[in-house]
Amino acid sequence: MSIQSIDVKYTAVATAENGRDGRVSTDDGQLDVVVNPPKEMGGSGAGTNPEQLFAAGYSACFQGALGVVARKEKTDISGSTVTAKVSIGSTPEGGFGLKVAIEANIPNVDAAKAKELVEQAHQVCPYSNATRGNIEVTLDVA
The missing domain is CATH 3.30.300.20 (K homology (KH) domain)
Incomplete structure (x- = not known):
């Protein structure tokens, strides 16, 4: 499979802090969520x-x-x-x-x-x- 060339229309930007047990937010402030592994993977399941x-x-x-x-x-x-x-x-x-x-x-x-x-x-x-x-x-x- 080759890398697909695209005419970019939009780019989403998100930043994660502390990986799967932290926070993820977008540069425009529309998304700001606590992330946490699910209980099945040893996390508390407290966040998404x-x-x-x-x-x-x-x-x-x-x-x-x-x-x-x-x-x-x-x-x-x-x-x-x-x-x-x-x-x-x-x-x-x-x-x-x-x-x-x-x-x-x-x-x-x-x-x-x-x-x-x-x-x-x-x-x-x-x-x-x-x-x-x-x-x-x-x-x-x-």
Whole structure:
């Protein structure tokens, strides 16, 4: 896989203090959160964690991509939702890795068309493009 060249439209800037057990904030002040590992990883679970932030970004971005392809297909997806489940665990090499399960709920669209739209959105979504070939991403239509 080659590095993708893009025409930059926007750059988000965030700074972390103390890694997974500290604080993350954006340069514009719109996001300022305490981060803490989940209890399952030895943390208190008192704050949010990077996996939740990744899931939030991926689900929002994928929903946007779904809207793009639905408009091109002239398909009404109003009331649709996208859930991203981001899991973290140990890799066989001794490091840590992620996997993502995307679940789209598209009411009033038949299952075959919904599946087609989700697969097309997966080709358009920047998060999907960034993770393709790097982590396991599964797609499901509810």
